[in-house]
Amino acid sequence: MPEYLAPGVFVEEVSFRSKSIEGVSTTTTGFVGPTRYGPLDLEPEIITSLVEFERTYGGREKLGYANAGEVDNYMWHAVRAFFEEGGKRLYVSRVFTPQDETDPWSGHARGGLPGSPSPLAVFARFPGAFGDARVTFTFKMGQSVLVADGSEPGVRSLVSRDVVWIRPSTAGGGSPGAAEGYYLALWDAVNDTWAFSSNGDDLATADVQLAQLTPGAYEMRIVTVTVTVTPLTGSTVPFTSPELPLDPDHERAGSPDGLFDYFSEEPASLSRASTLPIVFREDDVAGFDTGVEVLNAFFNAAPGTGSPATGLQAALEDNDSAPAERSVSIVLSDGDDGNRPQADEYAGVTTPSDRKTGLVAFEDLEDISIVAAPGSTFGYKEADYGPTARTIVRALIRHAERMKYRIAVIDCGDDQTISEVRAMRAQLDSTYGALYYPWIRVLDPLTQREIHVPPSGFVAGIYARNDVNRAVYKAPANEVVNLALGFERFLNKSQQEVLNPEGINCFRYFEGRGMRLWGARTISSDPEWKYVNLRRYFAYVERSIDKGTQWAVFEPNGEKLWANVRRTIEDFLLNEWQNGALLGEKPDKAFFVKCDRSTMSQNDLDNGRLICLVGLAPLKPAEFVIFRIGQWTADRKV
Template sequence: MPVTPTYPGVYIEELPSRVRTITAVSTSVTAFVGHTRRGPLNQPVTITSFADFERRFGGLAPDSAVSYAVQQFFLNGGSIAVVVRVAKAGTAGSSRVALQAAGRDVLELTAREPGKWGDGLRVQVDYDTPTPDQTFNLHVLDLASGSQESHFHLSMDPHGDRYVATLVNSSSALVTAEPLGEAPARPDPSGTVSQPFETVPGADALTKTYEVTVNATKREFTLYDPATDGAAPTALAQLALLLERKLRALPDAPGQRAFSAARVRVSGKQLQVIAGSGDPGHVLTFSPKDGGAPNLGSAVNPPVHALSGGADGEPPGFADLIGNEVDKTGVNALRDVADVNLLCLPEVAGYADLDQMVTVLAQAERLCVDKRMFLLVDAPASWRGIDDARAQLTKFDPLGDHAALYFPHLRMVDPLTGRLRAFPPSGAVAGVMARTDAERGVWKAPAGTEARLAGVTALTVPMTDPENGLLNPVAVNCLRIFPVIGPVVWGARTLEGADRAASQWKYVPVRRLALMIEESLYRGTKWVVFEPNDEKLWGQVRLNVGSFMHSLFRQGAFQGTSPREAYFVKCDKDTTTQQDINSGVVNIVVGFAPLKPAEFVIVKIQQMAGQIEV
């Protein structure tokens, strides 16, 4: 702030810098849209490894082309992906269970995400809380992953600060909760609940033999043996530990863990015994063999409650993949995601109807134009040879310079079966692009001997050089296998890159570099809005934008040996007239000389007849 001098001396004032750094945006964050085993529907989820995909979306599935594409993306060098799960309308369902109190449904739990995975969720209820007569604890276990959640001290009072719906729905990653009916009671505790103990029974009362039964398996045990158990328990918690130790020492039936993993909790003045098998039918029932023994089974409930009714859903049709902009479904779910650069739709390659395939891809490319993204198009699975590609390529005419087509499909070992299988190439190509961007820059064509495809055993259509020469001029990027080098990407043209089109956006690296510059300048010049529109502002703009372009020039992104040859930035009275100023407009003109890939290397060889002596 301005300094007001009042005494003779030196005053220091800090001035804000006029230099605002423009940072280059990401170039290889890849979005995958399609069918997965689990995950939220029509919601973009960012992942950074295939392990993340396995946790959030269930891993590989035979009917999920997206799952294999994501795996191939990370295998080939990808680092960040955004996955959107889409299913055929009305086919995906969430697992549910209704917890009861005195035979009446009082609380419904629903799996957080649709899918059969929810059928593996198990729920337990206990009253081991500070107020055991009023509140309860809820434990949720995912048998498949082993993850467990515990929600403590819950209440069924909608006006209380521990209301079950509020706490569970805001914090659980596995389930949502909805109380049922008016003024519902809290759900019954899980497992076998003992009689209330006003005091812990004495040693004489505890030295009794019990018969415990689970699923027709009967075992006997002595609750307390002074010779081996030491001092008799004097608190209910000690009695619970003793009973748990006795149960876990009993032999289980083959394949069961009802006894070995049994748990005993204190719920107020009662003991709660829960079988450890995770099977709702494994209820522990106690019967004393001697009269007068403490009643350990006055109330018998299922040890766990199993959710059921989940459905993974069928792979989406073309209308489901397109979705709509209002509800943000299908590919339109990406409209609110800030950083996505590449888009893959591997499922459409399997469509028998090419018109439906192109309809989806055209809508996806329109999204790419709006969001400054780039679409990787898989060749149809029906293309079994060069002739198929040449005959049906006109179907893709609606697509333009924001898309590139790759042919043929990859043959790789399916980890689920151990057999060779054909896969759409977009996921692997996206990984190659990410690796190339990290190693060389977005201006380097993601093709050539460095663009090797990891894990690829063969291609569905092997090609020779002459056959490749038939497809390259019509903007089909071929995948090839060369001796020693192996499988590589051998093309870098957009779908507007046919020779006859003579487009300035012929090459993939030129188009992607322009998208990166556009998005970086779009974000980096927002500070200009509402600034005074005069020469002072124009000078700052030239300085900031020029600094960004010069940093790209120094990295080798442009042609030319000097900045003057490589790029220019104009923002002055020639670009912004008085009429523009009156209209609130400032015009910034940025130009650059892109690097074009060397597609054709021509070596001219001439024989020398020998030196002529003079």
């Protein structure tokens, strides 16, 4: 209760409305599997288009496994299908199995500046053949920052530990000044001035003091570098960094770090960690103390080859030269796609540094409602890979069951016969999974040939399209498959009569109606949870109520709280009934909500439990539409 200690008028805000429950999203999807590139143990970021996927996880090219040969990029095809069929939001968890488990950099493309050993090594940030790239370091001289500050020399826009080039102001005229060269700018806080060192960062050994530089007689230009990374394969847009300072300990606050910090093993943000394509390993750059040393390493890697000199240093000092002439390029090579990922990689782990991989990475993402592992069942019939595929399918189902509000979309194996897919289905039983058959034939934009790809990407997109255009309570079936040119096997009605009762959802071709998804059953033996839309609608209701009633935790557990909880849930379910989601001509026939002493014992109250009983009458799909037609005489009355 508020305290009223002095006379006066007190105006207070109160609420006369019950709390509201907002329906949660049911279309956000999570795909787990191998890609050409991208992070392995970072928190997945939401993807809203195929272009965004390619920017982080590489292009459409095939994957080349050391132990399994070349395989179609099923993840790319699944992502493409997901967005083409109507998907909106997607998370991807990449899995990778290195050829050398003992080498943390196995599979990473690598290169370095010329020299033996290389004075500077560069690695692709993530493993994969897509990491093979050309890395171009383009150096730039800024405008002169040396100005007159009254009768004394001064500088503008100079930051401590910038690398600067000092020379006589008339290039090429007269003899070089004593101060000409490349220096590390150091702020002398004691004497309130600048000093410049060519051989370290100790003020005591500085070569030049600001007072020695006469404005007009000298110019001082800041040297920066831009890094461009162009993949050697694929059509991904090259990455280009901002202008970066060269010094490893640069102190420019509020702008990009130094070159090594920007591309360090542990970047400053999650966004950088997932998008920066290269990395300088900490041990490899430990020998560079100043930006002048870094610049000299590049000068030595691209020396002059004639008279006058034509190397990097000469091109950089000729400020009118083209940018390409002030560049040094190196090639990263020998990246590889490792071995084909196994079940452990799909299941995922929490690393000692609290990073998560595989399906474990999805556990902290509450908005995911659909999970799939596109391509994991390729080779399901093979003796050496079949057990792995079956284990991955079970891991996917266990994940959905553990997370409660998700459904696992399961691919059948490639090129399976009806008897083989029935045998696969016979090993599964869960209300949180749905199996789809057969694989779908599409045109591969890479080879311009028709190939077969797993159905999960199409199904997840159809789920999303169904939820947006209709509602989650409508069965995601009798929907057109937009990208399909055909199917691995064309099924007729008699064949589906065998598969459908066992919970195997089929794709069918109907003349005049195109390629359609023609099934909406789960792989559950429990008839109460036979349909996909029923499982997904209850997940939607349960999660919406879960999120919308968090305010009730730690409230006084009495009649007032119970009434508020009842009103909150009843208002939500009434809206669902009005939208046509529940069966019944009146609300009291469509649902009930009980939260009173009849649902809680004294023991429950003593142990801090509030128990609310909610019952729904959900709509089930008209899977069999039956018209009974008979003869009728014209003079007979109804």
